[in-house]
Amino acid sequence: MSHPFLSQDPLIRPHRPMMALVLGNTMLSTVPGISGAGPTPEKTLLTPILDAELVTTGAITSVPARPNTPTGCPTPATITRSMVELTGIAPVLINAGLAHTPTVPCLDVYGRPGGDPRKEDAVPQVAALFERGETVGRLLSQYSDFLMLGECVPGGTTTALCVLRALGYEASVSSAFAKNPLGLKDAVCREVLARIGETGAGEPLEILRAAGDPMMPVAAGIASTYAGEILFAGGTQMLAVAAVLKALGKRVPRLATTVYVRDDPSAGFVRTVADVGTAAYFVDPNFAGIGHVGLARYCIGEVKEGMGAGGALTLAYLMGHEPGEITRKVFDFVSKYA
Amino acid sequence: MSHPFLSQDPLIRPHRPMMALVLGNTMLSTVPGISGAGPTPEKTLLTPILDAELVTTGAITSVPARPNTPTGCPTPATITRSMVELTGIAPVLINAGLAHTPTVPCLDVYGRPGGDPRKEDAVPQVAALFERGETVGRLLSQYSDFLMLGECVPGGTTTALCVLRALGYEASVSSAFAKNPLGLKDAVCREVLARIGETGAGEPLEILRAAGDPMMPVAAGIASTYAGEILFAGGTQMLAVAAVLKALGKRVPRLATTVYVRDDPSAGFVRTVADVGTAAYFVDPNFAGIGHVGLARYCIGEVKEGMGAGGALTLAYLMGHEPGEITRKVFDFVSKYA
Numbered sequence: 001m002s003h004p005f006l007s008q009d010p011l012i013r014p015h016r017p018m019m020a021l022v023l024g025n026t027m028l029s030t031v032p033g034i035s036g037a038g039p040t041p042e043k044t045l046l047t048p049i050l051d052a053e054l055v056t057t058g059a060i061t062s063v064p065a066r067p068n069t070p071t072g073c074p075t076p077a078t079i080t081r082s083m084v085e086l087t088g089i090a091p092v093l094i095n096a097g098l099a100h101t102p103t104v105p106c107l108d109v110y111g112r113p114g115g116d117p118r119k120e121d122a123v124p125q126v127a128a129l130f131e132r133g134e135t136v137g138r139l140l141s142q143y144s145d146f147l148m149l150g151e152c153v154p155g156g157t158t159t160a161l162c163v164l165r166a167l168g169y170e171a172s173v174s175s176a177f178a179k180n181p182l183g184l185k186d187a188v189c190r191e192v193l194a195r196i197g198e199t200g201a202g203e204p205l206e207i208l209r210a211a212g213d214p215m216m217p218v219a220a221g222i223a224s225t226y227a228g229e230i231l232f233a234g235g236t237q238m239l240a241v242a243a244v245l246k247a248l249g250k251r252v253p254r255l256a257t258t259v260y261v262r263d264d265p266s267a268g269f270v271r272t273v274a275d276v277g278t279a280a281y282f283v284d285p286n287f288a289g290i291g292h293v294g295l296a297r298y299c300i301g302e303v304k305e306g307m308g309a310g311g312a313l314t315l316a317y318l319m320g321h322e323p324g325e326i327t328r329k330v331f332d333f334v335s336k337y338a
Numbered sequence: 339m340s341h342p343f344l345s346q347d348p349l350i351r352p353h354r355p356m357m358a359l360v361l362g363n364t365m366l367s368t369v370p371g372i373s374g375a376g377p378t379p380e381k382t383l384l385t386p387i388l389d390a391e392l393v394t395t396g397a398i399t400s401v402p403a404r405p406n407t408p409t410g411c412p413t414p415a416t417i418t419r420s421m422v423e424l425t426g427i428a429p430v431l432i433n434a435g436l437a438h439t440p441t442v443p444c445l446d447v448y449g450r451p452g453g454d455p456r457k458e459d460a461v462p463q464v465a466a467l468f469e470r471g472e473t474v475g476r477l478l479s480q481y482s483d484f485l486m487l488g489e490c491v492p493g494g495t496t497t498a499l500c501v502l503r504a505l506g507y508e509a510s511v512s513s514a515f516a517k518n519p520l521g522l523k524d525a526v527c528r529e530v531l532a533r534i535g536e537t538g539a540g541e542p543l544e545i546l547r548a549a550g551d552p553m554m555p556v557a558a559g560i561a562s563t564y565a566g567e568i569l570f571a572g573g574t575q576m577l578a579v580a581a582v583l584k585a586l587g588k589r590v591p592r593l594a595t596t597v598y599v600r601d602d603p604s605a606g607f608v609r610t611v612a613d614v615g616t617a618a619y620f621v622d623p624n625f626a627g628i629g630h631v632g633l634a635r636y637c638i639g640e641v642k643e644g645m646g647a648g649g650a651l652t653l654a655y656l657m658g659h660e661p662g663e664i665t666r667k668v669f670d671f672v673s674k675y676a
Contacts, residue, residue: 057473089480090480094443101448104473105446105470105473105474106445106448108446110440132442132443135395135442139428139430142356142428143481
């Protein structure tokens with residue numbers, strides 16, 4: 001193959017690896033056109049719960065739903081689940097603030113869904129969520145020496161855009177849509193930045209309170225106290241968390257995501273990673289050559305990432321699984337739904 | 339010392355020990371006189387949350403409360419917390435069904451508080467809770483090779499009595515009161531058994547549905563799938579879970595608890611342990627000789643056990659801490675509140 005499976009070697013060989021996924025909602029995902037993570041804007045609120053169910057049990061049985069996007073792409077959660085089956089590492093699911101009750105056990109910090117940052121402070125309980133994230137980070141430290149930390153927040157690329165810009169980055173963000181609705185996201189972001197300007201929020205946690213989502217303070221808190229090596233699994237949303245950590249003067253984790261995020265020209269991901277002063281590893285699961293029409297759509301810019309999929313692929317590789325074995329496992333799993 | 343710290347050596351030397359505590363409520367604790375785990379019957383519903391806060395953070399700050407019983411005994415949670423500080427092992431807290439929202443992160447299975455089994459099925463969602471317990475057991479297996487599993491359910495000795503008797507044991511149970519309100523518990527139990535007789539509940543999970551509390555199916559599920567060594571931390575409540583596992587034909591864990599449970603003449607603990615066909619290890623933290631008047635009251639039969647205290651002391655010992663060091667640590671911690 002001409003392209004390496006992983007863009008660079010992060011030089012991490014975990015002995016006791018753990019994966020954790022921080023789930024949350026933001027009311028922004030119910031704004032028509034913002035989020036591609038669900039069949040309708042309202043139903044995007046259910047996506048983290050269905051993803052959690054799929055990753056934990058291997059199937060969605062609580063509602064009649066298939067883990068495919070409206071255009072027939074397997075969801076990122078199917079990729080994450082296939083890696084759970086390959087590696088035996090089941091992620092710790094963390095409920096940072098969901099609109100609906102999960103159908104599988106979650107480590108719950110007892111937050112609430114994020115509000116619409118155009119109208120109100122999005123995460124009023126940001127200080128408590130950061131602190132509970134710190135508690136979770138200490139807890140997970142006891143039971144692992146490496147943490148792959150990802151997220152699932154429909155609409156979260158828009159909160160990420162708001163947070164990155166409020167922190168001073170000239171950022172753009174990625175999208176689950178092939179055609180990134182950047183005009184809409186920009187419009188939301190301008191309104192949010194205007195409101196932040198009025199309230200005078202300037203400290204990193206104040207910015208999260210005003211414009212973020214509940215995943216962000218929880219993930220930042222976890223990264224602040226986690227004692228072992230940590231990689232952030234994801235694209236622009238986890239990058240926003242990394243930027244918050246930098247602004248707080250804390251350790252800034254590196255990222256692991258898919259080449260589809262890197263290759264999204266609208267996101268400018270690589271530039272913002274450099275601006276934040278961290279590094280990203282890009283995994284190429286060769287979905288173009290796998291022989292699955294839905295997975296191939298990732299390569300033309302659909303879905304791209306989510307539910308820690310890029311990190312799950314990376315973790316399997318770091319644990320010693322061969323690229324061919326990894327790609328075949330994804331193909332076999334998603335073929336059950338084809 | 340004439341008495342050994344631990345009654346027998348369980349021959350377990352954990353490499354990757356984990357402790358987990360299953361928290362739940364039963365409406366029986368609000369029946370006046372049933373539970374000593376709280377300043378008033380209604381406030382017993384808060385006890386698991388305050389215990390969780392103390393064990394996790396080292397202090398109760400969410401409400402103005404001291405971790406002492408009305409008679410001035412340090413609560414069992416203070417013992418558990420002191421062992422967290424000694425060993426560095428922070429327990430995984432599991433929310434099986436609580437009346438109030440926890441103030442610290444919990445692994446939540448999204449159950450509900452148990453109903454009053456005299457009037458209604460106590461745990462209607464028993465099958466889902468057992469299954470989610472199985473999921474938790476698989477998850478915890480990945481990150482540890484030994485599990486000390488305890489509980490905190492105010493009023494739970496009464497549900498334990500109902501379950502043990504419904505399973506056919508001539509059991510009595512222990513109590514946090516020095517004077518065990520056995521007449522009251524017996525009266526509740528007769529009503530519950532009469533109702534079970536009418537409904538015809540006979541299978542172990544049917545009995546839990548009718549007469550148990552949410553902790554029981556969750557703990558039973560965890561023990562069913564946990565891959566490593568497991569000890570149950572607690573007295574009659576965990577023994578009821580062990581009896582359910584035996585009735586289900588599953589592995590029956592051994593127990594670790596305090597000598598104060600063994601020496602409660604009203605509980606007949608040792609006999610029921612033998613009837614269930616398992617073994618129990620009894621830890622003697624020498625609270626009589628420690629020089630703390632509140633801890634000494636354990637020796638005259640108050641409190642006795644709870645929040646995995648006996649298991650936490652046992653775990654510290656199995657991890658190589660000396661008895662004198664363990665007892666001194668408990669004394670130092672509770673003295674902060676004296």
